[in-house]
Amino acid sequence: MTEIKALMFDVFGTVVDWRSGVAREAETMLAPKGYAMDWPTFASAWRKLYVPAMADVIQGRRPFVVLDQLHRETLMQVLAERGIADLSEAEIYDLTRAWHRLDPWPDVIDGLTRLKARYALATLSNGNIALIVNMAKRAGLPWDVVLGSEFARAFKPMNEAYDRAARALDLKPAECLMVAAHADDLRAAAGRGYKTAYVHRPMEFGPHHADRGWPADRFDIAVENFSALADRLGA
Amino acid sequence: MTEIKALMFDVFGTVVDWRSGVAREAETMLAPKGYAMDWPTFASAWRKLYVPAMADVIQGRRPFVVLDQLHRETLMQVLAERGIADLSEAEIYDLTRAWHRLDPWPDVIDGLTRLKARYALATLSNGNIALIVNMAKRAGLPWDVVLGSEFARAFKPMNEAYDRAARALDLKPAECLMVAAHADDLRAAAGRGYKTAYVHRPMEFGPHHADRGWPADRFDIAVENFSALADRLGA
Numbered sequence: 001m002t003e004i005k006a007l008m009f010d011v012f013g014t015v016v017d018w019r020s021g022v023a024r025e026a027e028t029m030l031a032p033k034g035y036a037m038d039w040p041t042f043a044s045a046w047r048k049l050y051v052p053a054m055a056d057v058i059q060g061r062r063p064f065v066v067l068d069q070l071h072r073e074t075l076m077q078v079l080a081e082r083g084i085a086d087l088s089e090a091e092i093y094d095l096t097r098a099w100h101r102l103d104p105w106p107d108v109i110d111g112l113t114r115l116k117a118r119y120a121l122a123t124l125s126n127g128n129i130a131l132i133v134n135m136a137k138r139a140g141l142p143w144d145v146v147l148g149s150e151f152a153r154a155f156k157p158m159n160e161a162y163d164r165a166a167r168a169l170d171l172k173p174a175e176c177l178m179v180a181a182h183a184d185d186l187r188a189a190a191g192r193g194y195k196t197a198y199v200h201r202p203m204e205f206g207p208h209h210a211d212r213g214w215p216a217d218r219f220d221i222a223v224e225n226f227s228a229l230a231d232r233l234g235a
Numbered sequence: 236m237t238e239i240k241a242l243m244f245d246v247f248g249t250v251v252d253w254r255s256g257v258a259r260e261a262e263t264m265l266a267p268k269g270y271a272m273d274w275p276t277f278a279s280a281w282r283k284l285y286v287p288a289m290a291d292v293i294q295g296r297r298p299f300v301v302l303d304q305l306h307r308e309t310l311m312q313v314l315a316e317r318g319i320a321d322l323s324e325a326e327i328y329d330l331t332r333a334w335h336r337l338d339p340w341p342d343v344i345d346g347l348t349r350l351k352a353r354y355a356l357a358t359l360s361n362g363n364i365a366l367i368v369n370m371a372k373r374a375g376l377p378w379d380v381v382l383g384s385e386f387a388r389a390f391k392p393m394n395e396a397y398d399r400a401a402r403a404l405d406l407k408p409a410e411c412l413m414v415a416a417h418a419d420d421l422r423a424a425a426g427r428g429y430k431t432a433y434v435h436r437p438m439e440f441g442p443h444h445a446d447r448g449w450p451a452d453r454f455d456i457a458v459e460n461f462s463a464l465a466d467r468l469g470a
Contacts (some may be wrong), residue, residue, distance in 0.1 A: 129403040130406075133379055144368055145364060146381070170365035
């Protein structure tokens with residue numbers, strides 16, 4: 001690990017708890033209008049449309065668009081499926097940006113603060129720049145640089161997302177450590193020459209999924225949280 | 236100024252004192268090899284080749300390349316003009332990156348720290364991402380996001396450099412304040428709808444230019460330094 005110079009972070013699920021945050025934002029807007037439902041399930045339903053929404057871009061059927069745009073399109077689907085048709089344009093815009101207002105897991109600020117003294121901290125998320133910047137300002141996430149989909153004009157797991165991030169920092173891929181709670185992201189990063197750190201986030205998909213185990217893959221590092229990651233990296 | 240949401244900073248000359256820093260780095264490498272010269276003049280000669288080096292990209296005769304690459308090419312010119320031909324590849328690489336190791340003017344950290352609590356702080360420099368990130372890590376510059384030439388694939392004063400930076404933050408140009416010590420940069424930003432803040436840096440080009448006056452343009456703000464900018468913006 002001595003050659004690592006930059007840490008590249010997945011964000012949704014790895015850094016922030018999207019499920020609780022989106023649930024809270026949806027409830028805040030929709031409950032006063034008389035809607036009642038299980039809000040975390042609403043959040044999960046919205047999130048479930050994320051991969052298919054990206055597929056058209058990844059498979060070349062559609063030019064690159066920012067994640068805010070995909071979130072808006074998938075929000076319209078989730079609302080329609082629930083018979084919610086009375087939101088104003090301003091409300092749709094605001095609820096789409098629920099993803100800008102997510103809270104980090106409790107260990108994140110401690111870990112990042114320690115790691116920042118020793119490494120460049122980059123986001124390598126499929127979120128767009130405004131989203132990542134607004135989230136960081138609100139939550140106090142101390143990123144050094146925002147890379148990822150909007151910079152690369154490519155979503156993970158496309159090769160360009162990883163390749164262009166390393167190149168932007170003038171680093172070899174082996175000098176970059178991809179940090180993620182998702183094995184598929186780490187496998188793709190490893191395929192481009194990155195080192196890999198798995199962080200276990202059992203609550204990402206809620207209590208019903210809390211007992212899913214650790215992936216069988218052998219990543220370079222596998223830890224419980226960001227404080228443990230800082231320990232492992234001597235930060 | 237109440238609608239301002241993000242501050243976009245020019246970097247060389249506005250945030251950091253490139254002339255003293257490049258002079259120091261050149262002297263550190265070349266003096267032990269027996270070269271003697273006026274090092275600030277060496278720095279100014281290198282800097283003077285920057286605008287012509289960008290011109291081929293700006294005028295479409297050459298695809299976009301990062302500033303590190305232009306700095307390398309112009310360094311080779313400056314060295315050749317002085318009969319310096321004994322640097323190794325590693326030394327050329329290291330001296331090219333003198334621009335990554337520049338110190339901020341004395342008011343910068345105070346001003347940025349105060350402004351960061353209230354605004355998104357973006358770099359909108361012609362420097363490439365690795366350069367801006369390495370400089371920030373070394374000097375403690377608290378940027379929220381690195382935009383500018385490598386993100387836009389366009390150098391200032393090309394329209395795309397300003398347009399794409401505002402769009403990346405999902406802001407209207409009038410919500411962005413361009414902060415620079417150079418009237419031409421501010422005029423170009425104003426032409427794209429930005430608000431403008433001129434910062435007077437009389438020592439940028441050294442003591443012989445220290446008495447150049449303030450520009451006649453009427454910018455939205457004109458201040459002596461970043462602490463005064465924070466005062467003006469209520470930060």
